[in-house]
Amino acid sequence: MTGRDRHLLLWGPTGVGKTTVGAALATRLSRRFLDLDRIIEDEAGRSVPAIFAAEGEPGFRERERSALRALLKRDEESVIALGGGTLVDRALRDEALRGAVVVTLLAAPRVIEARLSASPMGRPLVDSATPEERSARLGALLRSRAAAYAVGHLAIATDALEPVAIAETIAVRLGGFVPLTISAANAYGVHLAPGAAAGSVAESVAAQYPTTSFLVTDATVAALHLDPVVAAMSRAGHAPHVIVLPGGEPGKNIDSARSIVRELASHDADRKSVLVALGGGVVTDTAGFAASMFSRGIRWVAVPTTIIGMVDAAIGGKTGVNLEHAKNAIGAFHHPRAVIVDASLSRTESPRAIRSGLAEAVKSAAIIDSSFFEWFEENVSGLAASDPALLENAVRRSVEIKTDVVERDPDEQDLRAILNFGHTVGHALETAGRYETFTHGEAVSIGMVAAAKVGRALGVTPDDVCERLARVLEALGLPTEAPASLREAAVSHLMADKKREGSKIRFVVLERMGRATTRHVTEAQVGDVLLGG
Amino acid sequence: MTGRDRHLLLWGPTGVGKTTVGAALATRLSRRFLDLDRIIEDEAGRSVPAIFAAEGEPGFRERERSALRALLKRDEESVIALGGGTLVDRALRDEALRGAVVVTLLAAPRVIEARLSASPMGRPLVDSATPEERSARLGALLRSRAAAYAVGHLAIATDALEPVAIAETIAVRLGGFVPLTISAANAYGVHLAPGAAAGSVAESVAAQYPTTSFLVTDATVAALHLDPVVAAMSRAGHAPHVIVLPGGEPGKNIDSARSIVRELASHDADRKSVLVALGGGVVTDTAGFAASMFSRGIRWVAVPTTIIGMVDAAIGGKTGVNLEHAKNAIGAFHHPRAVIVDASLSRTESPRAIRSGLAEAVKSAAIIDSSFFEWFEENVSGLAASDPALLENAVRRSVEIKTDVVERDPDEQDLRAILNFGHTVGHALETAGRYETFTHGEAVSIGMVAAAKVGRALGVTPDDVCERLARVLEALGLPTEAPASLREAAVSHLMADKKREGSKIRFVVLERMGRATTRHVTEAQVGDVLLGG
Known part of the structure; x- marks a missing residue:
């Protein structure tokens, strides 16, 4: 809604x-x-x-x-x-x-x-x-x-x-507003503000009447997007203390989160301070986690600057950092007071990064909304060329879908599980490639096609659904098949990852385009698809 | 209730x-x-x-x-x-x-x-x-x-x-059960289980159907209380992996919390694991915080072994660690699934530690329950001698009061503020004494008497309430007056601490015995009382 x-x-x-x-x-x-x-x-x-x-x-x-x-x-x-x-x-x-x-x-x-x-x-x-x-x-x-x-x-x-x-x-x-209700004590909105991030951030911060305000970003994003946001916040009377992280996945650890907390403590932060996180997933996850920890939780505003952050990562209240090789092993559910989504901020992303973000948007379409998937089929060449208006629409519809799923299942109990479509195999591939071979979106792209094939083998997913999914992902320039060199390693990671849940994996499969369900499958069934190619 | x-x-x-x-x-x-x-x-x-x-x-x-x-x-x-x-x-x-x-x-x-x-x-x-x-x-x-x-x-x-x-x-x-409701998604109980901690822990863990279970304690507590708890958990089919912290306030930091998370990660913990925290405030605060962070929050059971933990610290969902000198600057609200309160575990505490814990119990009586305060007046000599049955009753009634206040104000908005009676001056004294001169309870004892005097100066607190309060605290062997050597430093910490809230301090004062309210007072008014002696 x-x-x-x-x-x-x-x-x-x-x-x-x-x-x-x-x-x-x-x-x-x-x-x-x-x-x-x-x-x-x-x-x-x-x-x-x-x-x-x-x-x-x-x-x-x-x-x-x-x-x-x-x-x-x-x-x-x-x-x-x-x-x-x-x-x-x-x-x-x-x-x-x-x-x-x-x-x-x-x-x-x-x-x-x-x-x-x-x-x-x-x-x-x-x-x-x-x-x-x-x-x-x-x-x-x-x-x-x-x-x-x-x-x-x-x-x-x-x-x-x-x-x-x-x-x-x-x-x-x-x-351009999508309301999100978690509980009687926790509700906010995702603001679709194309070209207007700075003003939206400033308005949102001012409406929280903070004692002091902070902005966390990384060096790359700071060079591209920081000035207008700081200027708008300053005009609103809330010039932030700016904290610049080194950036990059290796910096997504508890030491970075602690360094943010230290900066907060040494610059007059208190329980009524507000923190703005401006950047990609590393920045919003780390800064959001720091906000969750400082004084047992202060208010924050998420401003994703990447397509994958806008369509997925910044919506849902998940914050966290990595523990050595365990991705997001440490973290908190700490919803921001607002998410500001300005697709134009992504114009500085690489084409590969944009494509990877679109993989998550395709996922949303495939599991929830067949007409959105049809829109992808019709506009795939424009999207592959990063057409701004098309990107904006893909972001908007993805935000609506993710928000709706989060609202119906804020604690990630059951419904929200379908958001993991493509992610079981995807994670195994990311791990097998030591997070270097594939971006998250690319691994999920391969994972979705694998999941479609597993669904087909189970008699749940129709042939044409598999084909349409693979066709759109390929046309977007995304990989759809695991390279031979990684298959064995991916299968063994899959087994290791799931060993504690017993011999069966709860796997998200498509019943038809726009409708997902879960099935228990054996590792062998997934392995057959992956190893069979 | x-x-x-x-x-x-x-x-x-x-x-x-x-x-x-x-x-x-x-x-x-x-x-x-x-x-x-x-x-x-x-x-x-x-x-x-x-x-x-x-x-x-x-x-x-x-x-x-x-x-x-x-x-x-x-x-x-x-x-x-x-x-x-x-x-x-x-x-x-x-x-x-x-x-x-x-x-x-x-x-x-x-x-x-x-x-x-x-x-x-x-x-x-x-x-x-x-x-x-x-x-x-x-x-x-x-x-x-x-x-x-x-x-x-x-x-x-x-x-x-x-x-x-x-x-x-x-x-x-x-x-012996006090129910505590935070929200439709979060409710649990405080179990008053005198002499029966081990069995209660095991029952509580078993009812959570954990995949794996963990127990965090420190070396001192482990020597005194660990074996029966591990034995009972093992009999129930949930032998825990035991993590022993070095113990002591200096170890209450984010590195300790991370070391717990590392142990969890390397011993098959997942989102369905349960962690038992057995110990004083350092253990329950640190382990509870680790539980809040691991996989964005796993279930835990708090088993305080100190009187102050039973009557105050372990009830209310506050977890956290210190950031250098900033007490509890880092943390989370993460309620346990059960709190097991067994007053007999405190028998190994020093008399000074027990007295300090009782200071918080006296606080509960003074702000909420005049008949409980009268009970203190009648039994003060037995309590000063750590009579087990009297301690148990003091713990039971304090648990009921704290639970009731937390239930009515889980987010610490307004009502819960009265729990800070004695704490404004108490914190200033603890800081002034570098956390060495006084225990928390001793500082709060002095702080309560100071707050009563401030209330009297405001015309809110009757004379006899001041006198009765001081008399009970003294009879328990608690200090009631700031030593001359710390007064100046305490007043300056008070001012520094509050500078961001403007020139007035929101201060908890007694209207009569068993009823507290808040008043805005100037630092000078508090300073007069402290410096005037």
């Missing part, structure tokens, strides 16, 4: 402008605007303060809960302004996050206070006799609800903007 | 014996037994398979949801056997975990299959024409529900036990 198919809920503290912004946003998007408090008042036949007086807060919350549930069921997508306490309840927040796009409007406490002083009516929880008392009540209310206000798919800092400008900002963001 | 005040829900896969065990357990506990399926059938006037046939699975789930909600509201605590799919729904699971004790009955798939073959009736989701088909359906069902079955406060491996023995095991465990 993407942002465009859903209701938009405006959430945030009292006095932040949810109603005014909501009305402007509805006009901008040509949607109906609904104000939850107004609906509750209409149904109750009295004002919100009168409901509080007559029924207490529990009575009001009950009315609010059923009113919101009823609205969420309506078919026509609307813009709905919530009350300042609507989503404090975790169960209702969970429903809202799964059924709608939740946009959080935020402002510094003193800004909210100033707005409430100007318009103090109808807010029973902060209504007080004196300004001092109102300020104390507001402070206590904001503190007790801080965890609830920190959750939403998209956060907007409203301090310096007029309502119409806020509405415009939200409308622009939503144009 | 402790286990004894709640309904008991028996949860787990179909065919695991929920109904039979539930009836036996209800008899054993003299509670009423309720079978959810039977209640649904009575209300519907037809059998479960007939409801499935007439209303589909959604219709049945709707009936199930309202039936369980109604049962949870009943006052008389019962034993309730659930269906095999009742808590698959996350929202209902969350309600069940917060409103009851959820005991999960588990068994190896082949054991379940054998039981279903013996009694195949009335299970519509696995009802099939052939044994092969039933086996395949059951396998798919268990896989898709694996995440839901992994959640419960207490898990019991039923494979080798008769229903009456299982009921007896549960009844014994529940005698």
Whole structure:
């Protein structure tokens, strides 16, 4: 589900402008605007303060809960302004996050206070006799609800903007926005921002009101993409302390992660700092892991600069580093607060790297979406030539698919297993080639064709599915067959890797194009395909 | 809320014996037994398979949801056997975990299959024409529900036990059991098992069906407590690979955590391994952090052997190591699957260490529970002499308090802040004394008395509360006043520590005995108290 198919809920503290912004946003998007408090008042036949007086807060919350549930069921997508306490309840927040796009409007406490002083009516929880008392009540209310206000798919800092400008900002963001809900405490968005990474990063950081901010990148990426991002963050008042990693897979280890943590500690980082990771998989995995460890987890923003990072690695909350030869043996699930995907950042990648990234996009199509696969078949020559518009579309659709799978299975229990299509043989080949012969995408390309052949041998995968898959991968310039020199080694790695799971391997195979399933197969069955060629 | 005040829900896969065990357990506990399926059938006037046939699975789930909600509201605590799919729904699971004790009955798939073959009736989701088909359906069902079955406060491996023995095991465990619910995906229990740590660890590990198991300890603890734990785990079929840390605070660093991860990797650990941490805070913090990192998080069991670990450190999911001089700067929130608290393990601690642990117990009493504080006043001489029964009671009540606070505020947002009573000044004193002058508990003891005086100066804390607090701490043999030589240094650390939060410190003070609140105070106000003596 993407942002465009859903209701938009405006959430945030009292006095932040949810109603005014909501009305402007509805006009901008040509949607109906609904104000939850107004609906509750209409149904109750009295004002919100009168409901509080007559029924207490529990009575009001009950009315609010059923009113919101009823609205969420309506078919026509609307813009709905919530009350300042609507989503404090975790169960209702969970429903809202799964059924709608939740946009959080935020402002510094003193800004909210100033707005409430100007318009103090109808807010029973902060209504007080004196300004001092109102300020104390507001402070206590904001503190007790801080965890609830920190959750939403998209956060907007409203301090310096007029309502119409806020509405415009939200409308622009939503144009390429994929919401991702992990739990009632953890939701964010993947921002498709072609050509606009720097501004998106700055906006996203500003909306987190960080004490200090940091940017981790590597030397190669820094030379290409660092300046505009730092400039935009600085303009937003959040000039980052920049940490440059040496780069390269050998540097993806716990010492690099510790060096980031040391830099954080020695540059005033605290629990309210934000870290931006700008780079390929080594940078986002390592920096994300450092963010997970520092003070038991600080907020971070992922900005992948490679196609493979955009379509796969940066989405799903996996962070980590290698332990000697064990890839990603150390790590954490630590979701970023936003993923900024700007396909134009990949223009500096080598054609081989872009092709490798596309292998993961083809995988998404093959396991989930046959029409996306057909699109690959139609546009394969343009993609092979790295046509920017085609790359952007491949990235966009892959993001939607990966996000959907992660949302439905955040803990990687069962559904998410199908994302491993092509990866069992792929990993064996990468290991056999000591991570030098093939890129990850190339190994997965060979692995997918092998998996299709295993599926065919099992009678699960139709002939033409095997052929179409191999044809697209070949046309993209990707390898589809293991070189003879690596086959024996790959098979023995496959066996070693799986020995603890018993004699059978749980293997992802295609039932038809766009639909994957898992089957238990013996190593011999996989080995036959690999060794048979 | 402790286990004894709640309904008991028996949860787990179909065919695991929920109904039979539930009836036996209800008899054993003299509670009423309720079978959810039977209640649904009575209300519907037809059998479960007939409801499935007439209303589909959604219709049945709707009936199930309202039936369980109604049962949870009943006052008389019962034993309730659930269906095999009742808590698959996350929202209902969350309600069940917060409103009851959820005991999960588990068994190896082949054991379940054998039981279903013996009694195949009335299970519509696995009802099939052939044994092969039933086996395949059951396998798919268990896989898709694996995440839901992994959640419960207490898990019991039923494979080798008769229903009456299982009921007896549960009844014994529940005698000293404090359930802790973090989320719909994360709940566990603190097991108060005086004199019975080894058996509890073995039971807890066995119920996790690990591929391989590990035990991390240090040399001192190993000499005192390792053998019985290893023996019990071995008898249960889970002999652990033992990893012995050098021990001591200097070893609480990322290199120790990495060395544990290396040992895991080189001894067949995988995502289904379990790690037991047996020791003081250095061991549980370091090993828990290693468990959080390995393969992005494996299951672990915390077995604190110090009073301070039992009453405070091991409860709450905080793991971590020091970064040079920054205490716990690196870490993760990674809750264990069980905490085994056996106060008798502390008998080998020094009197000074025991006193220090009791300082945190006094803190729990002072901020939350005035009758617990009165108990301290009445029993202070016996506690000062480390009377085992008194220690056990102090540990039990502290566990209940800490668990309750963590459950209400798992992310350490607001409520959990009151646990820092005495810690602001305490940390400053520890730092000023380079962590050599005072133990943590001693520093907190002085910090609590300082906080009481600050509260008194603010007009929040009554005189007699200050005096009672100081009197109990002194009678326990704990320091209550900062030595003159450290005062200046402590005040300057206080200022340095807080500089980024602006000029005011959020400080925990007592409103009365058993009730804490936070106030913003200036450093000068705290400094006056410290420097004034």
